Amino acid sequence: MTYSASALVIDDHPMVARGIANFLLSHCGFDQARPVSNVSEFWDALDTAAPPSLAVVDFWLPEGASLSLLVExxxxxxxxxxxVISADDNAAVLDKVGIAGADGFLHKQESPDVFGRAVAALLQGDSWFQSGTQFAGREFPNKELPVTALELGLTARQGQVLAMMLKGLPNKRIALNLSLSEQTVKEHVTGILERLGARNRIEVITKLRGRKLEGS
Amino acid sequence: MTYSASALVIDDHPMVARGIANFLLSHCGFDQARPVSNVSEFWDALDTAAPPSLAVVDFWLPEGASLSLLVExxxxxxxxxxxVISADDNAAVLDKVGIAGADGFLHKQESPDVFGRAVAALLQGDSWFQSGTQFAGREFPNKELPVTALELGLTARQGQVLAMMLKGLPNKRIALNLSLSEQTVKEHVTGILERLGARNRIEVITKLRGRKLEGS
DNA sequence: CCAGACACCCTACTCCGGTAGGGTTCCCTT
DNA sequence: AAGGGAACCCTACCGGAGTAGGGTGTCTGG
Structure with a gap:
């Protein structure tokens, strides 16, 4: 279980980032854990080293950058x-985070023990969404909170296409609705899949579980 | 709009069925509208005539027969x-009805005017789910109410396959999970599609919108 | 005992979704 | 003026989904 594991930790409070990084090194068998405290530092770190095995991301980054950061x-x-870690236990946060492609979510005030188990789970390829209930879990009443296309790093057009994808429309129908060629729709779809890290439209639909987008 | 339209109306209260049938004849341009008040009568009527353009089904039939009746x-x-009509405004009802393949839903106490418009919408190929919001609408908080495979007229095996389909798993994976050949899975899928009146798995997923089935 | 339903397997085919790799136009920023 | 990004179009290809049409064995109810 203790392969060679590297981590990148981003939290706008440097001490927190540092603390988590140290924890990963001392208690989770990581041999590298770099703390950063702003977004550009984050990308720099990514560019100058191999992709880490784990990224720990604070949800409340300035300007709400975390969602697009996750997607990117x-x-x-x-x-x-x-x-993703957050001081906030809002279900909506957890929901959005799941959509944006996170593999796990934790409250900041969680015990180190739980933190460690979550990290282990993630490294094994599992998910960890607080209390072990996959974010599809039932205690999140799925309030149809609208997600904006922008939050997901999508263009306006991709947003329109995505909205129809979520209704289950096939490419041909979407093309008709938007007066496009089917091929163009396919390209938008490909873009969406790339952005959301899904392998096909079904993964997108199940991820977003029948939610609505901004412009209807 | 007033083609030759025929209707079959089922309600366990004969007078209601009769009243609706008459309304269809006198106000909706139907040239045939047969009221029946129990399930066997219903199937008889279907067997002895061409498929009607419209079926009006009361949700509260004895023994909860309406869901399987819809599917069938x-x-x-x-x-x-x-x-589908119901005296009950429970969101769960509307939800289940949508799943079972209904094209529209109305409260019994709705005004004749609305009733007429709903019928017209359905004959045009549109849906009608109370207040025009497609049953995907936001005022139904989607309580993850479990639907049993049986309610949908599925076999146990089909239920298992459906559960995995809803998680977004491809046939190959389902086959692995159940130790089946991919082909066999396909056949179960085909059966499910037939039952639920869907053309592909995506329609199934969007219809059931991430709901859970009985056996996990 | 036999019909029918169900579960399981197969090959072969079609169609749609998604990718790859070409191209044009418009617009915005450098 | 030049570059980049987004939107749009095309052909061509591959793989998964779904259908068609064959087959086997088991179990259950008339």
Whole structure:
């Protein structure tokens, strides 16, 4: 279980990032754990080293950058496991995080023990969404909270296409609705899949579980 | 709009069925509308005549027969439009009805005017789910109410396959999980599609919108 | 005892979804 | 002026999904 594991930890409070990084080194068998405290530092770190096995991301980054960061990260380092931490126990947060491609979610005030188990689970390829219930779990009443296309790092057009994908429309129908060629729709779909880190439209649909997008 | 339209109306209270049938004849341009008040009568009527353009089905039939009746009907007469009526405004009802393949849903106490518009919408190929919001609408909080495979007229095996389909698993994976050949899975899938009146798995997923089945 | 339903397997085919790799236009920023 | 990104179009290809049409064995109810 203690392979060679590297981590990148981002939290806008440097001490927190540092603390987590140290914990990973001393208690989780990581041989590398770099703490950063802002987004550009984060990308720098990514560019100057091999993709880490784990990224720990604070949800409340300035300007709400975390969601797009998650998406972007999943895109650039598909193999990196994503653990999101937040001081906030809002179900909506957890929900959005799941959509954006995180592999796990934890409250900051969680005990080190739990933290360690979550990390272990992620490294093994499992998910960890607080209390072990996959974010599809029933205690999150799925309030149809709208997710904006922008939050997911999508273009406006991709957002329109995604909205129809979620209704279950096939490419041909979407093309008709938007007066496009089927091929163009396919390209938008490909873009969406890439962004959301899904392998096909079914994964997208099950991830977003019948949620609605901004512009209806 | 007033083609030759025929209807079959089932309600366990004969007077209600009769009243609706008359309304269809006098106000909706139907040239045939047969009221029946129990299930066997219903199937008899179906066997002895061409599939009607519209079926009006009371949700509260004895023994909760309406759900399986809907599924069965959709299977035997795919072209028949299905309007479900209920005295009950429980969101769960509306939800289940949508799953079972109904094209529209109405409260019994709805005004004749609305009733007429709903019927017209259905005959045009549209859906009608109370207040025009497609049953995907936001005012139904989607309580993850479990639907049993049996309620949908599925076999146990089909239920297992469906559960995995809803998680977004491809046939190959389902086959592995159940130790089956991919082909066998395909056949179960085909059976499910037939039953639920869907054209592909995506329609199934969007219809059931991430709900859970009985046996996990 | 036999019909029918169910579960299981097979080959062969079609169609749609998604990828790859070409191209044009518009617009925005450098 | 030049580059980049987004939107749009095309052909060609591959793999998964779903259908068609064959087959086997088991169990259950008339």
């Amino acid at each position: 990260l999943k895109l650039r380092c598909p193999s990196t496991r994503l653990l | 009907l959709k299977l035997r007469c795919p072209s028949t439009r299905l309007l």
